[in-house]
Each structure stands twice: as structure tokens, then as C-alpha cells.
Amino acid sequence: MNAWIPSPMAAATRYAIKTLDLLFVDSDLTRRRNSRSHCAAAATNTCEDLICRLSSIAKRFHGPLSPPPPPPPGAKPRRRHPYHYHALMKAFSRAGHSDEVLRLLRDMKESGCKPNLLCYTTAIHSLVISNRPSEAQSLFQEMLMNGVHPDTTSFSILAKSLAFHLKHFDSALTFLGCMVKNGSEPDVVTYSSLIAGFCRAGLVDDALKMFNIMHELKCTPNAHTFTPIIQFYCSRGEIRMARRILDYMHYYSIVPDAVAYNVFVQALCQARQFEQVETLLRESDENGWMPDSVTYNTYINGLCKAGRVDDAFDQLEVMLGKGFHPTAVTLSILLNLLCSESKVVQVKSLLENSVLLGWFIGTDGYNTVMSRLCESGQWVAALKLFADMVKKGVNPDTHTFNIVINSLCKGGKLGVAKCMVRSQGFIADSVTYNILYCAFQTAGRIDEFHDLFSNMGLLQDSVTYNIVIDYLCRKGRYSEAIYFLRTLEDSFSPDVVAHLTFGLVKGGKLGEVLSLFRDMLDRGLVIDHCIFNSLIKAFCLKGSCGGMGIYKLYVVLDVMLGIRLILRQLLCEKCNKH
DNA sequence: CTAGGGTTAG
Known part of the structure; x- marks a missing residue:
């Protein structure tokens, strides 16, 4: 699908496949596999094929491209406009490739095209959503240094980073003051982001205070403002409070949308009030909202968790009948279900033949099955599945690697896990750190862990x-x-x-x-x-x-x-x- | 012409 976008982990993937190959060659496992020697040979060959294929993809993107078509005679060379960069940056940001966004920004400056407010804003935003808050802050500083004046949008993004991601509420509120001093009034988006941050941290009183401030300043709230508050009550199982807020919204003509209802559906599912969900869906029309794929995913998952597998499949049919395609989350839910029913063989064949079924099972699908395998102690099977997914051209992500590393740790292969994390291009997150920390601690090798990773900037x-x-x-x-x-x-x-x-x-x-x-x-x-x-x-x-x-x-x-x-x-x- | 907020699985 996104074959032309390089996997950010391409180098680490090549390394991982090579290492795992060696691991299997050395282990008892391969000796057993060697008894069926032709299989083992085939597997080794495919791994090499894989490395070739991956590097050819990487070359295609980073290496010399085929020359562009010559310009028609007499045509003036087109000037690059920030708009062209911005469109690209937005696409990469959405795909989660913040490094590519930064590269484009660098490119822009080098080719003498000054980044405008929009380009900076998009780049800062992509850093925020990739959990790189300090880099986002320094880019914001750089923007100021270059005389680009921030506006409400760019301020809001940083305020969200402080409140929602870092939970530094004091800084966020101070920052709000800065905004006002700089002539950018916070708007409904700014306030809603802060309210979401407060609610997520369980500080509903502060969220409500913020809500009152909005009211005093005559800033009209919308569904985005209320959803986090509904979510707060739902997360505590306070369904009646959540319903009161939904009623309140209707009363003040702020019609709750699918997202607001989805949060509520999730709470009903957790409380196993499935008949209430049915009522909600039946009455959705008159309440002015349309259930979406998230609604159905939530409902299907709730039914699965409650062991009502037949009802779950009925809902899947309803969902498909309404013209919704199964999303990566739908597939994950179904794969989880099959794994929990110990139908691992069927799951594997599903993964193999998903394209034939018309369902594309991508990174998330493989991650789900690998997780379940690893959890149930089948770490060798998880590692094999990793090789399979790469063979099929499905790009692994940080989550995939975390499962691989977890599998290696479970199998006592701490050294291999260690090398993989330190391999070129590997993108770690706090989960990676925690897996390794746990493993080294259990093995009594915590000093070694500190020596190895203290200067790697792994996230805690x-x-x-x-x-x-x-x-x-x-x-x-x-x-x-x-x-x-x-x-x-x-x-x-x-x-x-x-x-x-x-x-x-x-x-x-x-x-x-x-x-x-x-x-x-x-x-x-x-x-x-x-x-x-x-x-x-x-x-x-x-x-x-x-x-x-x-x-x-x-x-x-x-x-x-x-x-x-x-x-x-x-x-x-x-x-x-x- | 272009940007920012709330939800679902692991």
C-alpha cells in the first residue's frame, strides 16, 4: 500500500532478520528443523531474499531516482513554494514519519525556500504526536528566532503537548498566559485540549474549572470539549454521570457526535449492558448521530470479551452490511478472539491467506498474533511469525520490535535483544525500555543494563x-x-x-x-x-x-x-x- | 489553496 514510503525501521529489520537467522542456525530448534533439511534451506534462502528485497526498496527511495522528464522547451523552471513542501510534510506527519517531516524542513531551508508558519506548525505537530516534546519546543524556539510569529493554532499544539502528553499543567497554564500576552487568544480547541489533558490525568475538577473559564470568556464549547469529561466518568464506570452529560449536551443543542457516543458505548460494554448498546444504536437516527466503524469495533470487542462470540459475529455482519470495511482494529479484535480460543493454526492460515479473503492484514494484525504467542510462552513461534511478516512485505514497527525483544528475553537471549535495540535505525519507546529493564533485573544483570543504555536516551x-x-x-x-x-x-x-x-x-x-x-x-x-x-x-x-x-x-x-x-x-x- | 482538539485492540 505504502510501498514507496520506507519503513523507518528498515535497517533495524535487516539486522533483526540476519540475527534471528543466526540464532536459529545455532539453536536446538534449527537442529530439529534440519531433520527436514530442505525446509531449513528454503527458509535461509528466503531470509537472504528478504534482505535483498528490503535493501532494494531502501535504495529505490534514498538512492538516485530515475531522471525527471525533461522540461518542455521554453518552459520556465517552476519555483518551489512552501505549499508544496507543506502538502508533503502533512502526508508524512499523518503516516507518523516525523523524521521525514524534519528532513523536508531541512531541505526547504537548504534550497533557499523559507519555511512559513504552516510548515513550522506541521513539523512541530508531527514531533508532538511522535512523542518528541523537547524537539518540538526547540523547533518552536527556532521558528521565533527566524521571525515567524506564532498564532493560536501553533500555540495550542504546544499547550497540548505540555498538558496532554507531559502532564505539566502548571507550565501549560503559564503558556496560556504567554499566548494572551502575544496577542493570540486561546480558542475552543486550546481549551478543549487542556480539558482533555486534565481529564486524562484524572483531574476532573480542574477540567471543570477550565470549562467555567471558557464559559466566562464566552467561548462556546463543542463535542470535543465534552468528550473527555464523558470519558472521565466512563473510565470510572459512572455511567449515570456520563449519560447526564450527554443529556446536558442535547439540552444546550451541542449535539454529541459518534465519538462522544463511542466513549459511552465503550463504558456500556464494559458494564456488559449490551441491551443498552442496542437501544442506543436503534435510536441513533433520532439522536442525530451515525454509528461508525469505531462504534462497531467497540461493540464487537465488548461482546468478544464477554464470551458472546456468536453475537460478535452477528455484529460484524451488521457492520459489513452497512458498508463499513473491517479496519485494522476490527481484524485485531477478531485475531485476538481466535487466539484466545487457542485457534493458533487457523489464525496462521488467516494471516497467510488474508489477501485472498480480501482483507489486508498488516502490521497491527501480525503484532496482535505475535503478542498472544509471546504471552503464552510460544516465543519461538512469535519470532518465526516476525520472519513471515517481513517476508510478506509487511513493515514492522516499534510495537513489533517490542514483541520480538520480549520474546528473545523470555527465551533467555538477552544478548541478542541487546544488540537488536542498539542496531542502526532502531526506534525505541518507553515500552522497549521497560521490557529490557525487567529482563536484565530478573537476570541479576541490572548494572550491565545501566552501562549499556544510560546514554542511549531511551524513554522512561x-x-x-x-x-x-x-x-x-x-x-x-x-x-x-x-x-x-x-x-x-x-x-x-x-x-x-x-x-x-x-x-x-x-x-x-x-x-x-x-x-x-x-x-x-x-x-x-x-x-x-x-x-x-x-x-x-x-x-x-x-x-x-x-x-x-x-x-x-x-x-x-x-x-x-x-x-x-x-x-x-x-x-x-x-x-x-x- | 494549505494547520491544531475528543473514541475503538494490543
């Missing part, structure tokens, strides 16, 4: 921090775990605090838990529901919810709820009155 996230905290708690190194939490930039992120709480309670370190919470309350931080859940779960696991143990839990809960603080406040007020 809260999952990484949780892995570290788990490890320290397991080893009984509680004070180090607490110290580690405090050294983090976002030192009291609820997710990580919840993890540490769990470890501390399990280790009976209640004093440490209490002082941690007191510290948080003193700083005015919120102890959110996931911390409560984690704490109560840990107490239950320890069997401390009966007898005297329950009082310990009460004491901790009191502190968490800040009851003492409230009491102290009340007492002070009384004292002042008298």
Missing part, C-alpha cells in the same frame, strides 16, 4: 518507575524506594505513589506510608482513588482486614482523607471565635 515513563519501586520493595530496600520516588521530576504522580504504597503496606511499613501521605497533604497534593484502591488491596492481601489489623487501616485512611487536617481547621476556627 511511570511504568519504569513502578518496576524500579517493585524491585526495591521486593528486596526490602524500602527507604531507597521512598528516596527514589522523591528524586523523580514529577515526584508524587498518583500512579507511582499507588505502587509504592502497595509495596510498603505489603512490607508492613505503615509508619513510612503515613509520613508519605502527610508529606503529600502538606504540599497540597491530592491522594486520588488509585492510591486508595492500591492501599486497600495491599491490606486485604496481607489479611489485615480482620481483628486489630482493621484499626491500622482506619488510621491510615484517616490520614489519607485528611480528617485530622479538617479537624485541626475546625478547632482553630472555634478557638478564634471564642
